[in-house]
Amino acid sequence: MLQKISHFMRQANFIDGDWVGADSGATIDVVNPATGSAIGTVPRCGEAETRRAIEAAKRAFHSWKKTSADHRAKLLRKLHDAIMDNQKALAELLVLEQGKSFAEAKGEVGMSAAYVLWYAEEGRRVYGDLVPSPWADRRILVTREPVGVVGAVTPWNFPSSMLARKLGPALAAGCTAVAKPASQTPYSGLAWGVLCEEVGFPNGVVNIVTGSASEIGDELCTNPLVRKITFTGSTEVGKTLIRKTAGTVKKVSMELGGNAPFLVFDDADIDRAVEGAVAAKYRNSGQTCVCTNRFFVQAGIYDRFVERLAAEAEKLRVGPGMDEGTQQGPLIDDNAVAKVEELIGDATKKGGKVVAGGARHALGGTFFQPTVISDATPDMRFMQEEIFGPVAPVFRFETEEEAVSLANDTVYGLACYFYTGDLGRAFRVMEGLRYGLVGVNEGIITTVEAPFGGLKESGLGKEGGHQGIDDYLDTKYVCIGGLGL
Numbered sequence: 001m002l003q004k005i006s007h008f009m010r011q012a013n014f015i016d017g018d019w020v021g022a023d024s025g026a027t028i029d030v031v032n033p034a035t036g037s038a039i040g041t042v043p044r045c046g047e048a049e050t051r052r053a054i055e056a057a058k059r060a061f062h063s064w065k066k067t068s069a070d071h072r073a074k075l076l077r078k079l080h081d082a083i084m085d086n087q088k089a090l091a092e093l094l095v096l097e098q099g100k101s102f103a104e105a106k107g108e109v110g111m112s113a114a115y116v117l118w119y120a121e122e123g124r125r126v127y128g129d130l131v132p133s134p135w136a137d138r139r140i141l142v143t144r145e146p147v148g149v150v151g152a153v154t155p156w157n158f159p160s161s162m163l164a165r166k167l168g169p170a171l172a173a174g175c176t177a178v179a180k181p182a183s184q185t186p187y188s189g190l191a192w193g194v195l196c197e198e199v200g201f202p203n204g205v206v207n208i209v210t211g212s213a214s215e216i217g218d219e220l221c222t223n224p225l226v227r228k229i230t231f232t233g234s235t236e237v238g239k240t241l242i243r244k245t246a247g248t249v250k251k252v253s254m255e256l257g258g259n260a261p262f263l264v265f266d267d268a269d270i271d272r273a274v275e276g277a278v279a280a281k282y283r284n285s286g287q288t289c290v291c292t293n294r295f296f297v298q299a300g301i302y303d304r305f306v307e308r309l310a311a312e313a314e315k316l317r318v319g320p321g322m323d324e325g326t327q328q329g330p331l332i333d334d335n336a337v338a339k340v341e342e343l344i345g346d347a348t349k350k351g352g353k354v355v356a357g358g359a360r361h362a363l364g365g366t367f368f369q370p371t372v373i374s375d376a377t378p379d380m381r382f383m384q385e386e387i388f389g390p391v392a393p394v395f396r397f398e399t400e401e402e403a404v405s406l407a408n409d410t411v412y413g414l415a416c417y418f419y420t421g422d423l424g425r426a427f428r429v430m431e432g433l434r435y436g437l438v439g440v441n442e443g444i445i446t447t448v449e450a451p452f453g454g455l456k457e458s459g460l461g462k463e464g465g466h467q468g469i470d471d472y473l474d475t476k477y478v479c480i481g482g483l484g485l
């Protein structure tokens, strides 16, 4: 049945099948980034509530892990259908708390459903092995079993699909979960509690808690009942969580920060490169982990590319996410705007030229003009710092070797893109770039069928693809004797 946004906007936490407040009664305000006005509150839960959620997940795990993969797949397919039936309301809720355009929000909700459907089926293909035994009287089995209770922590920029990428494989594998959404965008996460409850997941299988990130995070990372932490967010916080899980040797999956290079060679199709550049830079107003952070353009095509990119950036429609035709919503908060302004200031001090945008938008608040900066140089902060905003610094290069070296000169290794018409160059560059995701003549490459995840300080593990369920499974070797064979 179609529901309205109010049906999903829960100002409570979902623990063991109940909707509850914080023990203290404390709450956190949730703000609409397009207007700065409060849209509601959520409980400010902490250690005690999180412990109860973990204990509920542990209780539920004992029976959930014994369900068949087919049974779990049936429930996940119902969840997929419920998400798609309510795509409009869920997208409206996402726009309200995160600010992105309605079109992008609908796309994110659709991607969330796609992850659920993908893992509904992947869960039925968790095969083991019957290994040829070296002993005539024994048989060797290798089985794969759900790891147990999973702690999931997600970011504000994709509050629905980042949770889907975790709950989908976790539930399909037979795990149970305690999820903490970002405080800026809690409602899209809590909506998963509404959906799972209505679809019929048993109490305790999915728990959603909001509140003190450090208190909730510490309990998730140190409670021995939690056997895996899956995190999407900044590299800095990811490192903190890895350190805190060491005490109980938990499995960890880390989807962390990025610093994506976008290389354009002289032999590229410039129309295709500009189209890909706009998509890879300005999606979610530049607030995605795979957004281009550094454009490297070969000297022969540099001026034309800069001119074309600037013209396209200036055409982008900036406005509130629900307004017809909006392509660029607000940045998430004032800190994000201040960071963007700092980086632009650093660049212009070092010789960069603002050729499009460069300032706060006339709409005020946290709206910012889509920006292009030419004459970028490696001494600028863009080179090493994730912008996470609608700013496109364009660096010039002469040779292929120089471009690959510049592109790899970062601690990050999540996504990269390059445009060329030369097949040999495509293979040389693809093999030379140290990144987990590579777009060749494409600027948008994320899909549920492919493994998403970074190298180096961009993370550990993969989400999506057939690989994405592996991190929720333990492998068990069984040697069977006494069979009288």
Ligand SMILES: NC(=O)c1ccc[n+]([C@@H]2O[C@H](COP(=O)([O-])OP(=O)(O)OC[C@H]3O[C@@H](n4cnc5c(N)ncnc54)[C@H](O)[C@@H]3O)[C@@H](O)[C@H]2O)c1
Binding pocket: 153, 154, 155, 156, 157, 158, 162, 180, 181, 182, 183, 213, 214, 216, 217, 218, 232, 233, 234, 235, 237, 238, 240, 254, 255, 256, 257, 258, 288, 289, 290, 386, 388, 414, 454, 458, 459
């Ligand atoms: N690799 C990916 O798939 C991916 C996807 C989206 C975002 N990101 C990255 O996330 C960052 C932006 O998101 P963000 O600002 O929400 O990141 P963040 O690291 O500040 O927060 C992410 C989540 O961690 C929580 N958190 C913060 N401190 C914590 C602590 N001490 N213990 C436990 N939890 C804690 C936050 O409340 C939030 O829920 C960017 O760096 C972006 O590149 C990566």
Ligand SMILES: O=C[C@H](O)CS(=O)(=O)O
Binding pocket: 157, 158, 161, 287, 288, 289, 290, 446
């Ligand atoms: O911000 C990071 C997300 O993973 C982006 S995507 O929608 O998965 O490409």
